[in-house]
Amino acid sequence: MTHDNTTAVWTTLREIFESISFTADGVIEVLGDSGLAALDRGEPGAVRRYCRDAGQLGLLIRYFMLGDPLPADDVVHALAPLSASELIHAGLFAPNEAGVAESPVDIRPLDTGSGTRWIVSDFDASMSDRELSTDHVLGVGAASLSLLRATPTWPAERVLDLGTGCGIQAVHAATYAGSVIATDISARSLRLAEATFALNNIDVDMRAGSWFDPVEGELFDQIVANPPFVVSGPSVELTYRDSGLELDGASALVVQKSVEHLRPGGTAALLASWVHQEGADWRARVASWLPDEGVDAWFVQRDIADKDLYVSTWLRDTDVDLRTPAGIARQEQWLTHLDHAGVDAIGFGFVFLRRTDAPSDILCEDLRHSFDDPLGNEASQYLQRVAWLRTHDLLAARLALNPSSALERVSVPGADGWDSVVTRIHRTEGPRWQHEIDDLGVMLLSGLRGDEGLPFGDVLELLAATTDEPSEEIVASGLALAEALIRHGIVLPAEMRNRFSSNQDGAA
Structure with a gap:
């Protein structure tokens, strides 16, 4: 082209x-x-x-x-x-x-939130019997759309789209960024991305090179990346899928280097994968990718696939017939590689980062149930809630329940009527987080009145006065519960409630 x-x-x-x-x-x-x-x-x-x-x-x-x-x-x-x-x-x-x-080429109309944009790519294996080349350029797929919906869209002066591929993330970034830089190691990707940008009349600074080499020494307000994160082995059969790095090395590299290329306060939204190995916690593995100082990080695991399903899914995605000798041999080769590395399963999800000048705050958690709201809104708000927790004294703060919260009590038939089994506090919008709480937690949350209520420390002291529990234990458990619920947006600082409860972008 x-x-x-x-x-x-x-x-x-x-x-x-x-x-x-x-x-x-x-x-x-x-x-x-x-x-x-x-x-x-x-x-x-x-x-x-x-x-x-x-x-x-x-x-x-x-x-x-x-x-x-x-x-x-x-x-x-x-x-x-x-x-x-x-x-x-x-x-x-x-x-x-x-x-x-x-x-x-495939040209696909897509509404990225600001009207139709046209994305130019190669035809994927599901729609055409054309053989995929090593430099095949993936088009509008589930992964790219999920990243698009998960990317915070607060205004940013400089945005880096690392490994732009067909250019879909850069097209999205152009709607809220002052300037967009798009990189890729594949010459064909850069050609098709250039066509995408020209067709949409979008000005993007395009650079060729591996990983962060084209932007060495530069800092950005936001980085987005859908890198070749597949845990596929040392060979590169498809540049959009295979990195040539061992196991989840591509994800580790992008996470680590993104922090180094963010301005203070800058954010990153990344797709990534990580291996699950027997006797090891995936959360400890991914947390080890980050420094002890200078970053807020939220790892959101959206799915886990056992290695057999993982390999067969990716092979079928490229139209490999697993009934043929060649397909069986490729599947065996890939699985043997994972076996030798002690891999049981592979996790997949998002990584959200924010550059700070404070000790690192890293949360790794599962979000494997379905929900409809774009995760980008939630990521924006999560990072701001973490920043608020770092700079405010919870005991002196006035807190309020998110208006979308709901209390659920589950009981089962017992010998003398209904026996309570569990009590949960839910958030009914966004990712629909839920937490199990006890009766003291219910009493504590009922005392949160926002600007019209008491400081949280006073609410805890009143609760302690009505129970036989030691005050120190009430305060400690109450602070832990409040922090967890603030992170998930079920409880909000009074000054954030109006801004966040509508589940808008939440940009300051």
Whole structure:
């Protein structure tokens, strides 16, 4: 794909897409829920049925999203006034001698939160029988979309998209950043990302190189990265998946180096994976990647896969047939490598970082249940709540329950009626955290009145006066409970309640 002197072509192409409604909303209208689900499942035949009566829009969906071979004249007619030679020069058209054309690239309309953007990539294995090359450029997938939704969008002057791939994270960052720098080791990734940026009229500083080499010595307000984090072994078969580093070395490198490249107060939102080994705690492993000073970190484990499922999933994702001798041999090779390293399972999730000048605060926890709200809002608020805990005296603070909190009591039939089993405090929005609490915890939370109430220390003293428990124990357990609930947004400092309870971005 070439882009020299093709600015006008990309501008015209964008206008054509808008006029034909090859947009996020236009595709949704044609495919509907069923067609979109078929697209996600990699079932092109089902998608084609919805395109039959959709005219030029249906043709563009088949050409750019399914990779279907179509009559070259029909494609040129749909993309008029661009000529065949202009489309060929831009790398969008490659007709054969029989007059049939297949798009060399996947172009996918996507609403990243600020209207339609078009993402240029290679076709994935689920939609095309084209063989994947080592420098295959992944498009809009579940991982990239989850990172997009998990990235805080508070204003940032300089944002680094490390390993940009097709450019989707940089496109998103351009909506809230003063400037965006995108790096990648793959020349093909940089070419397709350049096409993505040109098609969307976005100015991005693009740099070639490995890991953080292209930005050595530079600091950023935000770093986003969807690196090749797959625990796949020392060989690199696909640059978007394999790092060539041992086990979870790619994730460790990106986490460690991100801290070094953040300005004070700067943040990072990263996708990462980590190994689970018998007798070892994954939380201790990932915490060891960070220094004792200078960072707030939140590791959120979204999933755990046993090694057999992990390997078969990634191989099938690249269209490896595990019934063939070659597929069986590749699976055996990968599993043997994990066995030798003592790996039982692999965890996957997000890492959120904030550069500070204080002792490091590192929390590693599971968030494996489903929820609908973007995690980026929660990450913003979590980091601010941690900063508040560091700089405020809890005993002197006035606290309040998040309006979305709910108390749950579970009882079972007993000999003399209902026997209480457990009491939980829930947050009913966002990640829907929950904590088990006892009767003293219920009494304590009922005494939180925000600005109109007493300082938290006075609430604890009143609670101690109504029980037989030693005051010191009440204060210690109350402080521990309050800190845990503040971290999860179930209890809020009075001054934060209005700002955070609506689950907005929470930027200061």
